[in-house]
Amino acid sequence: MRQLRSLALAASLLGVLPAAATAQMSDGVVRIGILNDMNGPYADLAGPGSVLAAQMAAEEFGNRVAGVPVEIVSANHQNKPDVGAEITRRWVDQDKVDAIADVPTSSVALAVQNIVRDKQKVFLISGAAAASLSGKDCSPFSIQTSDDTNALSIGTTRAVVKSGADSWFFLTADYVFGHAMEAESTKVIKAHGGTVLGGVRHPQNTADFASYLLRAKGSGAKAIGLANAGNDTITSIKQAVEFGLTQSGQRLVGLILFISDIHALGLQNAHGLMLTEGFYWDMDPVAREWSQRFHKRFGKMPTRQQATTYATVVHYLRAIDHAKTDDSRTVVARMKAAPMKYFGHEGRIREDGRFVHDLKLYEVKHPSESKYPWDYYKTVTTIPGEEAFASMADGGCPLVAKR
Incomplete structure (x- = not known):
């Protein structure tokens, strides 16, 4: 009898287990x-x-x-x-x-x-x-x-400054992300001996960059930092090419670029751009x-x-x-x-x-270098994660115990 009661209890417990887990x-x-x-x-x-x-x-x-x-x-x-x-x-x-x-x-x-x-x-x-x-x-x-803004700015900005483009002008989307990207990039530029000559802030999803690009061209900066994203980046690059900024020797620097942007621009417009990515499909x-x-x-x-x-x-x-x-x-x-x-x-x-x-710094290929559909990037260097992202001490998260 005791054995039967034990078996019954075991069976009842087994029946409860799935419900308890759920x-x-x-x-x-x-x-x-x-x-x-x-x-x-x-x-x-x-x-x-x-x-x-x-x-x-x-x-x-x-x-x-x-x-x-x-x-x-x-x-x-x-x-x-x-x-x-x-x-x-x-x-x-x-x-x-x-x-x-x-x-x-x-x-x-x-x-x-x-x-x-x-x-x-x-x-x-x-x-x-x-x-x-x-x-x-x-x-x-x-x-x-x-x-994040810190990681994306470090690789691209550092590489461009080291290549000789040591004076900058920013086109910045006027919200939290754009402000943060400009600030992070400015730190990197100055840390490597560069200067920021000025900048303008534009509303999100604007269709006309003419006045902003004219100010950028007039600044004489060697690099135009695009602290924007998505359609704003695509539109600003297309209009910059139309206005002859790249032909005059100024370099466009997309601080946050996606492969969808490169696809929309086409390699003829986008080749030579440098960007930092944590992921590339290939x-x-x-x-x-x-x-x-x-x-x-x-x-x-x-x-x-x-x-x-x-x-x-x-x-x-x-x-x-x-x-x-x-x-x-x-x-x-x-x-x-x-x-x-x-x-x-x-x-x-x-x-x-x-x-x-780890992240990678990529350069967008020239059309002649692309061998198959969506073959857009070539690797410049790998950026170790510990270098790319701000340390916890610098980040300032209040949840992190002070050490």
Whole structure:
């Protein structure tokens, strides 16, 4: 009789175990929100492509993790902080979204960060580039995997100054990201003996750069730093070529460029540009294989932001699968404890949430050098992650213990 009671108890406990495990998964669904610009200046570098990248990440797990379904939802923040904040509140309070990912436009990302910090939800920053998101504005629930303003400015700016272009003029997008990129680049320029002769700030998604480019040309600066992104970068480069800035010997320097920008410009306009990237579709066999699968479904090669969204969501889901819970603190701790796989490479996530990995400085090929579709970059040098990203001491994250 005692043996029968023991067997019955064991059977009852076995029956409870799946329910107990599932109870660790909040509402029984892991729901990830992809928040970005779906039809504006950053749609090509993020937009629907980032949504597909996240869906491909979920598919790696069969759209289930730790015994529950994985759902990908998406929304358009229109590059407006108030719109992004409203969507975030609705997602968290009503739609039970567990994590938000992507979020290009740093002003929107900062608004989102403030909300998810209070709500204790995970923020996977695979889009916004402001270094302060893992610096002074950091959150215990955030991971920043995007290449940030510090990393993007170091490689490109240093290389251009060392090549002899030691006087600069900036065309800067007038919001958080543009200001940060100009400030970070200015530090590098001055540290290597260069000077900044001036600059202008332009509204986001402007169509006419004529007056800004005339001031840049009139400055006599050897390098024109483009502290903008997406359509603003494409438009400013096209109009600069039309106005003859490059023919007069001035060098255009895109401080944040994506392969979507190069594709839109064409190699005839873009060749010779230097840029820093953490991802290039042809950088290694693993990146190439995934990018070709992405291309079959999307018709374009992925930008680094879309690829980074994929890799970040995969790392998040791996952490849930390991921990058997979607509790934010537990999952973020696991993400920081395990190396993050980044296609054929990997990196580590620091205490402040900053993903540190090696970057490469590329030069855009001349049309005669391109051998097949999307063959746009040639490697100049590798930038070690410890050199590219600001140290935790310099970043100023208040979560990091003073050492």
